[in-house]
Amino acid sequence: MTSYQKSEIAELIDGKLPWHKTKAMMSAHKDDTRFDTYIAVFQDRVAWDDPILLPIGENLFIVQGADGRVVKCSCGQEYGSYKQNWKLKAHIRVRDDAQSLGEIYPGRHMCDPEWMEIREFICPGCARLLEVEAAPPGFPIVFDFEPDLETFYRDWLGKPMPERAEV
Numbered sequence: 001m002t003s004y005q006k007s008e009i010a011e012l013i014d015g016k017l018p019w020h021k022t023k024a025m026m027s028a029h030k031d032d033t034r035f036d037t038y039i040a041v042f043q044d045r046v047a048w049d050d051p052i053l054l055p056i057g058e059n060l061f062i063v064q065g066a067d068g069r070v071v072k073c074s075c076g077q078e079y080g081s082y083k084q085n086w087k088l089k090a091h092i093r094v095r096d097d098a099q100s101l102g103e104i105y106p107g108r109h110m111c112d113p114e115w116m117e118i119r120e121f122i123c124p125g126c127a128r129l130l131e132v133e134a135a136p137p138g139f140p141i142v143f144d145f146e147p148d149l150e151t152f153y154r155d156w157l158g159k160p161m162p163e164r165a166e167v
Helices: 006-013 017-028 034-045 098-102 149-159
Strands: 052-057 060-065 068-073 078-081 091-095 116-124 128-133
Touching: 006 034, 017 060, 034 052, 052 149
Parallel strands: none
Antiparallel strands: 052 060, 060 068, 068 078, 091 116, 116 128
16 A cells, blocks of 8 residues: 655645546555645644644634634634534625626626525635635525544544644
């Protein structure tokens, strides 16, 4: 079983790994250190020390923070408990008219604003676009998922969850 270097995992995350290596990496059995290496790449890229437990987006993570397990942006902005919908604490831009929808879907590619709106969830700390959802007008904001972290670490990874180092 092939074990990949941290630099290769970083290139995969950044979309810079050549396709033949990406395909081989996706097709092969995952080595036992893959998740740890993946987390280590992200941990090296953030300025804070809270251990990343699980990435939930390109720049969004569940971490073991001072106040428990929280959702945190790479810039350090915290969104509260991972058991609550982080999107409700983000800045939200709603594209629900022809002009704003036309900025991203020009001409006949645009959806009908009577039937669908685009919601952009933006970090209040760094103004990074964290997620986008398309929904009918008035549809509740989607809570994507609440992972069972204990089971994931215990049964899938076979190890305890990282603890926060006291400073």
